[in-house]
Amino acid sequence: MSDTPLKLTRRQTLVTAAATAATLVFPAISRAANKTVKVGALAPLSGDLALWGLPAKNGAEVWAKLINQAGGLNVNGERYDVEVVSFDGAYVPENTLQGARSFVDQDVKFTMVIGGDDWSAIQDFSNRNKLLTSTLYVSDLNPDAKYLLAPIEVHPFYFGLGADYLRKVEPNLKTVAMCAQDDVTGRTSLAYWRAAFDANGFEIVNDTYFDNSTTDFAPIVSSMLAAKPDVVCIDTTYPSVALLLVEQLYTQGYKGRILHAGLELLPDMVARTSKEFMEGSIAFFPRFDDPNINKFTPGFPDMAAFYAEYNKTHPNEWNNTSWEFPAALEVWKQAVETAGTFESDALLESMKANPPKHLFGAARWWGKDLFGNDNALVGNWPVVEVKDGKVEIVEIGDQAGWFDAHKDIVEKRFREESLMPDQKR
Structure with a gap:
């Protein structure tokens, strides 16, 4: 993640100074450090599909940086910073499976893949290990994909x-x-x-x-x-x-x-x-420097600010996947804060009962007619x-x-x- 320092306004500087003074006067009163939760970008970071994988991974890191700066996740009364771990699956089945194993070893709570051939490589492993995963290809969904979600893009339904x-x-x-x-x-x-x-x-x-x-x-x-x-x-x-x-x-x-x-x-x-x-x-993919983009994306708090931060951190590297992993993470954030847990089974049950807001607004779980389960969060597009x-x-x-x-x-x-x-x- 970027180490770019945060620029404080005059008001923020005064608040920070006051907080520092209070700490000096009352040393026993201090803010406890946030816990950490890991999410994983299992994507092609090399090869022909790196044009999708790298921006997706970069976007996830920018999202985590902004969330952590805002205080992290609030899960059952406890605060968590988000750490993004990544693995280059290179769209090669053996590599993708190796990455999934690595994520389980690191206790990654939410995994993001591009979809297609890389999901098919890890479906059985995901089921055995309850590896909650998001895909950009709704066609990956099937009756046996118990822990796979299509929370943002339901390609090709637009x-x-x-x-x-x-x-x-x-x-x-x-x-x-x-x-x-x-x-x-x-x-x-x-x-x-x-x-x-x-x-x-x-x-x-x-x-x-x-x-x-x-x-x-x-x-x-x-x-x-x-x-x-x-x-x-x-x-x-x-x-x-x-x-x-x-x-x-x-x-x-x-x-x-x-x-x-x-x-x-x-x-x-x-x-x-x-x-x-x-x-x-x-x-079917908008540009995010549109001055009205926040109006079109009610399921993502201040998309314009995210777009600006991404381009500051990764100039000239924005593309369609730059926002899709972050949008999936925003759905996951809504879900874990509502459910009060990171555990896959309880989280899925809560998500189905309380559908999170989609990037482009209200959405519903859908897909059983074509894919055998309702694990696609479908909204407008x-x-x-x-x-x-x-x-x-x-x-x-x-x-x-x-x-x-x-x-x-x-x-x-x-x-x-x-x-x-x-x-x-």
Whole structure:
């Protein structure tokens, strides 16, 4: 964590001086040191997915620093400072399992993973050791994942909101081409996009998976554009891949809207193409230097201050995962302070009875229809659109409500990819 000194206001200086004087006069009266509770960032800190893992870990550390400066957690009348421990799972199963073992040895009370292949590596271990864990991939949830939560992002369930928005603002668009990497992320994402396009009357004219080892994306883009789509969806392709796909779309003369989960490298996309080319692209992650961001994030006390501190500590390193581990920690903080315990079983029981507030407001536990348990904390989620080289929030919609309205279509598309709970057993 950063050792940056805290700058005191004049009032804070006077209060501090008074407190010091009181301690000198009454030496027997002193503030007891806080206890410490550990939380863990088990994430890829090296390799291709370090672009997600490092900012997530850094964000958790900044969150802990601010919480500790504000007095720590208040759990059953006792104060706790939060210590973030991290382990580089590198998105390699053996490494991730080693990290989980390390966390149990260190008595880590809450673990955060990106999700996907790294969760599958530790599910059995988590169950045996009651390792309460959060994931960014709601598709990790399953009937046997007893201690796994999706407390913030329920990827890919916001895609339905994006397709609705696109249909509303571009009612004459008819066709879409899309692609994704052939892994659990890509398969789950494209299944939901298909349902979203079905629900809005889009015809899918090209639907392509590519191998994770792919480095030349010109043929993939050529295949998509050969179908003359009105819209191109590049799904949840990993950030470096999305950049190469966008570059190829520009090089090959595409003129329409682009859909992507995050547009993490939007500044690089603009630099390699143009503001005009990226204008109107749709994604689902807001920027946090928006002057109205606190209005949009009622489940995170003073997100603007967190954003400022993060950028002071890690300049030019902010991306979408920078806030997701902290947002998960904020849910966990609400839960432990309400339950008065860090223990997994009691904490889960309390969380289900008293749903914590989600980053974007009130939320409910959900997911049994698709995942076999209700361990996803589902609230509203924003749709963002690129305007003049930056994303702007254009709508905030109800993800669970969208699913409820289109449940049959989603289930049909999920069954095509063997993603339903009964198909996973």
